[in-house]
Amino acid sequence: MKKLLLIGTGGTIASRETGDGLSPGLQAEEIVSFVPEVRNLCEIEVLQLCNIDSTNMNPKIWRELVQAIKENFDRYDGFVVLHGTDTMAYTSAVLSYMIQHSRKPIVVTGSQKPIDREGTDARVNLRDSILYAMDDYSENVVLIFDGNVIAGTRAKKMQARSFNAFQSVNFPVLARVQDGRIIRYLPYIPEREPVRFFTEISDSVCVFKLIPGTRPELLSYLFENYDCIVIESFGVGGIPDALLDTVYREMNKWKESGKVLVMATQVMNEGSNMEIYRVGQKIKKDFQLIEAYDMTLEAVVTKLMVLLKQYGKSYEALQKAFYREVNHDILCAV
Numbered sequence: 459m460k461k462l463l464l465i466g467t468g469g470t471i472a473s474r475e476t477g478d479g480l481s482p483g484l485q486a487e488e489i490v491s492f493v494p495e496v497r498n499l500c501e502i503e504v505l506q507l508c509n510i511d512s513t514n515m516n517p518k519i520w521r522e523l524v525q526a527i528k529e530n531f532d533r534y535d536g537f538v539v540l541h542g543t544d545t546m547a548y549t550s551a552v553l554s555y556m557i558q559h560s561r562k563p564i565v566v567t568g569s570q571k572p573i574d575r576e577g578t579d580a581r582v583n584l585r586d587s588i589l590y591a592m593d594d595y596s597e598n599v600v601l602i603f604d605g606n607v608i609a610g611t612r613a614k615k616m617q618a619r620s621f622n623a624f625q626s627v628n629f630p631v632l633a634r635v636q637d638g639r640i641i642r643y644l645p646y647i648p649e650r651e652p653v654r655f656f657t658e659i660s661d662s663v664c665v666f667k668l669i670p671g672t673r674p675e676l677l678s679y680l681f682e683n684y685d686c687i688v689i690e691s692f693g694v695g696g697i698p699d700a701l702l703d704t705v706y707r708e709m710n711k712w713k714e715s716g717k718v719l720v721m722a723t724q725v726m727n728e729g730s731n732m733e734i735y736r737v738g739q740k741i742k743k744d745f746q747l748i749e750a751y752d753m754t755l756e757a758v759v760t761k762l763m764v765l766l767k768q769y770g771k772s773y774e775a776l777q778k779a780f781y782r783e784v785n786h787d788i789l790c791a792v
């Protein structure tokens with residue numbers, strides 16, 4: 459019989475009413491007891507990493523999660539991580555970058571309603587995730603929710619309350635799990651390279667969302683205090699004229715000190731391309747700016763967190779690595 463490690467981190471799936479609102483209280487062991495039939499599929503062992511609302515997720519816990527999977531990697535055939543939905547897409551993305559070429563599936567799942575509630579989505583999500591994690595044709599990091607199997611780097615929370623909370627952005631859903639069957643939409647290409655763990659991660663990345671009329675002072679503060687700024691711009695991407703002086707002044711200082719500016723867009727679908735308009739083209743050329751193209755913001759941020767630790771000293775190497783595809787994260791870089 460195959461062996462599965464179920465890792466509890468908290469989230470609504472583990473939550474109970476406290477009088478002050480829902481808060482994680484159930485342990486992973488108790489959570490599996492709500493779906494006893496999964497014990498027929500595989501041997502399940504549990505590890506309780508933490509028990510938090512995923513609003514409190516952070517890079518330190520990600521490091522511990524990766525460490526836990528690394529230490530147990532040879533002993534199990536697959537992993538299911540129970541997680542809150544609010545930052546689940548960040549965690550599935552960061553796991554994709556910190557654990558690459560995994561022949562063994564690492565599934566991240568959770569629910570919109572606690573597992574002990576009637577009509578909860580938790581039981582079906584947990585059952586689907588275990589089924590998928592124990593299938594011979596599953597590999598790498600995926601997020602499973604409401605029957606959709608989404609590549610770890612492509613998930614985004616799109617509904618605050620409904621059961622179909624996650625969508626796969628700019629990439630097809632990999633598979634569906636329906637009535638206990640897996641329907642795969644993409645051909646199985648076995649991982650050939652050995653698994654690689656990256657256990658270091660930077661917390662010096664920030665996101666700056668532009669609005670019409672953004673004041674430049676704010677940008678100067680971020681330039682001084684972070685190693686990497688991701689600007690969420692408008693449309694296919696550009697910098698407002700009113701911010702250009704600040705950006706040029708800071709960037710000239712910055713490039714020498716190994717800091718990085720990355721352009722992304724507030725528009726979720728189809729991605730950025732700064733070469734289309736004057737507001738984007740010139741500045742991109744002047745500083746060889748990195749841009750997100752079709753990646754999700756969650757993937758951009760977490761990829762940079764991991765790459766900064768490896769290539770923080772060389773802008774060219776970081777740029778090259780950023781555009782290298784990992785777990786289906788980018789298709790359209792030119």
Ligand SMILES: NC(=O)C[C@H](N)C(=O)O
Nearest residue numbers: 469470511512542543544
């Ligand atoms: N549905 C959920 O899991 C939401 C919860 N606040 C969390 O992210 O932990």
